[in-house]
Amino acid sequence: MSAVIRAENLSKWYGNVLGLSEVSLEIENGITGLLGPNGAGKSTFMKLVTGQMKPNIGTVTIRGRRTWNAPSLYERIGFCPEPDVFYEDVTGWEFLTGLLRFHGFGPAERAERAARALDIVGLADDKDRLIRGYSRGMRQRVKFAQAIAHDPEILILDEPLSGLDPLSKRKLIRLIREFRTEGRTVLVSSHVLPEIEALTSRIVLIHQGKILAQGDIPFVRELIEAHPHVISIGSSDPRRLAAGFVADAAVQKMTFGPDARTLVVETHNRDAFFDHLLAVALESGVAIDEVTSPDDNLQAVFDYLVGK
Amino acid sequence: MKEPSAILAFRTSVREVLSFFIVLGRKSGKARAFAALGFFPVILAVVVRVVYHGRAEDIMGVFNEILMVFFLQFYIVILSLFFGTSIVAEEIEGRTLPYLITRPLTKPGIIAGKYGAYSLLMVLMVTVTLALSYFVMNGTRLGQASLYLTFLRYAGVLGLGLLAYTAFFAFLGAVLKKAILVGLVFGFGWENVIQYFPGSTQRFSLVHYLKSLLPYRPQSGGAGALSILLFRLEPTTPIVAVLTLAAVTAVFLALACWVFRVKQYLFEE
Numbered sequence: 001m002s003a004v005i006r007a008e009n010l011s012k013w014y015g016n017v018l019g020l021s022e023v024s025l026e027i028e029n030g031i032t033g034l035l036g037p038n039g040a041g042k043s044t045f046m047k048l049v050t051g052q053m054k055p056n057i058g059t060v061t062i063r064g065r066r067t068w069n070a071p072s073l074y075e076r077i078g079f080c081p082e083p084d085v086f087y088e089d090v091t092g093w094e095f096l097t098g099l100l101r102f103h104g105f106g107p108a109e110r111a112e113r114a115a116r117a118l119d120i121v122g123l124a125d126d127k128d129r130l131i132r133g134y135s136r137g138m139r140q141r142v143k144f145a146q147a148i149a150h151d152p153e154i155l156i157l158d159e160p161l162s163g164l165d166p167l168s169k170r171k172l173i174r175l176i177r178e179f180r181t182e183g184r185t186v187l188v189s190s191h192v193l194p195e196i197e198a199l200t201s202r203i204v205l206i207h208q209g210k211i212l213a214q215g216d217i218p219f220v221r222e223l224i225e226a227h228p229h230v231i232s233i234g235s236s237d238p239r240r241l242a243a244g245f246v247a248d249a250a251v252q253k254m255t256f257g258p259d260a261r262t263l264v265v266e267t268h269n270r271d272a273f274f275d276h277l278l279a280v281a282l283e284s285g286v287a288i289d290e291v292t293s294p295d296d297n298l299q300a301v302f303d304y305l306v307g308k
Numbered sequence: 309m310k311e312p313s314a315i316l317a318f319r320t321s322v323r324e325v326l327s328f329f330i331v332l333g334r335k336s337g338k339a340r341a342f343a344a345l346g347f348f349p350v351i352l353a354v355v356v357r358v359v360y361h362g363r364a365e366d367i368m369g370v371f372n373e374i375l376m377v378f379f380l381q382f383y384i385v386i387l388s389l390f391f392g393t394s395i396v397a398e399e400i401e402g403r404t405l406p407y408l409i410t411r412p413l414t415k416p417g418i419i420a421g422k423y424g425a426y427s428l429l430m431v432l433m434v435t436v437t438l439a440l441s442y443f444v445m446n447g448t449r450l451g452q453a454s455l456y457l458t459f460l461r462y463a464g465v466l467g468l469g470l471l472a473y474t475a476f477f478a479f480l481g482a483v484l485k486k487a488i489l490v491g492l493v494f495g496f497g498w499e500n501v502i503q504y505f506p507g508s509t510q511r512f513s514l515v516h517y518l519k520s521l522l523p524y525r526p527q528s529g530g531a532g533a534l535s536i537l538l539f540r541l542e543p544t545t546p547i548v549a550v551l552t553l554a555a556v557t558a559v560f561l562a563l564a565c566w567v568f569r570v571k572q573y574l575f576e577e
Contacts, residue, residue, distance in 0.1 A: 014574055050410045053572050069569065071317065071412045079410040085403040089335040098331065101324040102411035146407070 003028055004154060004185045005049055009058035012044050012209075019044035021209040022058070027187055031180050033196035034189040035220075036206035042189040043082055045206065046158050049187070050079045062154065075103060078152035080143050082159040082189075086131045092118060092142050093127040096149050103150045117149035118142075121175060137168035144172060148179060155179060157188040161195050173198045193220070228252055228266045231273065234289040238263035241288075244280030248273070261289075314414070321417020322424060325408075329425035338394070339429060342387055346437035349374050349383075353441035364449060371445050375462060380518055384434060384469045385495040391426040392477025393487040395419060395564070400573050416565035423478055423561060430470050435463050458523070465521045472514050472553045475560040482567040503541070510542065514556065517549040 003026035012019040020041045034042050047053045048060045051067035051074065059066060065073050087095060096114035105113060118124050121141035126134070131142065140160065147155060157176065161169050176199055180186055190196050196203055197217055205212040205220065213220065235241050238256055242263050245251045250273045253266040267273040281288050333339055352374060360367045396419070399405040408418050442459050449455050473495070480487040480494075502513040510516045520543035544552070 047406075050406070052406055052409055053574065069415065071321075071414050073412075074410050075412045077410060079406060081403075081406040083403045087332055087402075087404060087407075089337075090332060094331060098328040099407060099411065101328055102321075102408075102413050104320060104324070104412070 005060070005062055005187065006064075007045070007048070007058065007060045010045075010048060010055050010060055011057040012048060012053065013056050018209050020048070020055075023206075023209075023211050024058075025204065025211060025214070027185065029183060029185050030202065031176070031186040031188060031200035033200045033203040034187060034206060035191070035193060035196050035203050036189075037191050040191075040206045041209040042191075042206055043158055044209070046079075046156050046187070046189060050074075050077055050156055075150070076153045078147035078150065078155045080147040080155075080157045080160050082162065084136070084139055084143075084163070086139065086143070088132040089130065091128050091130055092123055092134070092138075092145075095131055095142065096146055099146050100149055105150075113149050113151070117145040120148070121145045122171065137164055140164055140168065140172060141175075144175060153184060155184065155186045155188075157186065159189055159191070161190060161192070169195070228268055229270045229273075231265045231267065231270070232257070232290075232292045233263045233265065233277070234261055234291075235263065235286050236261070236289070237284075237286045240284050241280060241286045244284055245276070248276050250276065317412075318414050318417045318420070321413040322421040325413060325418050325421025326424040326428075329422050330428060333391075333425050333429045338390055339433070342390070343433055345386075346383070346433055349378050349437060349441040350444065353444040357445055357447065362448075364446075367445050371442065374441065375522070376519075379434070379438065379462075379466055380469065380522075381500065381515060383437070384430075384466055385473060385499065387430045387433065388470050388473035389477050389488065389491045389495050391430055392423075392474040393481035393491055395422045395426065395478045396481040396568060396573075397487060405573055415569040419478065419482070419565045419568045420561065423474060423564075427471055427474055430474065431467050434466050434470060438463055438466065461521075461523070465518055468521070468550065468553045469514065469518045472556045472560075475557040475564065476514070479560040479564040479567070482564045482571070506542065511544065514553070516541070517544060517552050520544040520549040521546055 005025075005027040007023050007025045010023040010025075011021050023041075023045065034045065036042050044053070048055055049062070049067060051070055054068040061067065062073060062076070067073060087098075090098065093114060096117060097110045100110040100113055114127075115124065118127050121144055123138060123141055123145065126138060131139065134142065140163070144157070144160060147157065155176075160176065161172055164172065173195075176186065176188065186200075188196070188199055201217045202215075203217060203220055204214040233241065238261060242254050242256075245254060245265065250267050250269040251265055252268060255264045256262065257264055265273065277288075277291075280286075353371075356367060356370050360370065399408065409415065413421075439459065442462070443450070446455055476494075477487070477491050480491055484490055499513045499515050503510050503515050503519070519541055543549075
């Protein structure tokens, strides 16, 4: 299958700050997740793909055409920017019909497309309210609606799920998945693995402006599983709790926190550990106050992958 | 895919951006604030009409002072400063630029379209304010044809001023981050000072050409303390004044379009 989006030796600097370094990547039809911690270069990559910026070195093309200053190419692209920003003094309806103007649609088609997009995202009843009065979830949905309203072939979504409550998140994930029909390409970024996991199995790991790895979710999961997880358990009797894990093969290391109420466990197999934790807690009768995972984030995994 | 010609793409972009930003512009707080400011000369006109009741010549003299001081040297400058610099700046500061530049619009078309939309709004605001204050003050002479011709001349001069200033400020906004500060210095510093210099120096201000198009010439010892500053005007011929203002408008608008096309407006990640 030929690549829809192709980046070759792509580099971008912001003054002396490196945004993206020698990125070579091919993105095909379907949904591709761009995964990386904040500041990894995801937005920079998306801005280069959507022609908002020009690369310092290398090229980025969509279907063989360079993206910088190529307005006719943008008819094919729907872009959902990451910041929560809008023209606040217009209604959702005015926002969509206004942006649809830019694609050359006549009044009837603008109205039809805007109505359809607002209906898809569940904002049909709120279309005449000012965007400034929308909730965060509604704002994310209207932002998604403006990206799909002109029926683009390629959808670029920069952190579309950030800041959403679980219900809104689930709705938007469903919408993005529905958008993936034959021949369409979706590139979606996030710094949260489960969000990407819910959307696609094909991901690209990006960190400090470089592509660390790309492949399917099980491959990344394996990388993550190889990284020891640190889990902190607050309880009334951490020593008694620790005794229950002595023979647990999933536990690599145990230490006690300075407050004498915390047990800190390192494990390679988080799922097995949590299964055992329940059993140990029940058997020992120790009350567990809280369970936290200080490094349960991508930054820790990325640090591990780059050998920090 | 068939590529539209560059001129057609530009024209389409201008038309669509203009339509969108007319709606957006008239809803903005900025437009409302400046429209409210426009009531100041109207209120003044009512007061003058009452105070100078029956003294048509005195009323006209006061109106000319309002025209020079409020409209020419304040209202059109402040309007074009805020609207002109905001053509690019509001998209950068509001981070809404991606909604425009990821659409099938040419970048020069975006600038020219916003310039057109904001110019139309400003011309409308100024014309309404000018008409209200002018006809309120000259309410007893509404039957005279010359009254309407003079009004059209005033409105035309202010319109030319708006177009020229807005193009210049649009260019500043496309080039500089803090364009409004530089614009303030230009609009209320340079323009106010340089126009009083004798000889050809005053030709480096836009207001010089606007004043050259007005029939009103302040007389030494005439109305108002400010007239002492105005008598040094050495006017340019009307045709040169109009051509100069048109050239300033075209050059700075073209420069703004060009800068916007080649420059990358980076947001902090």
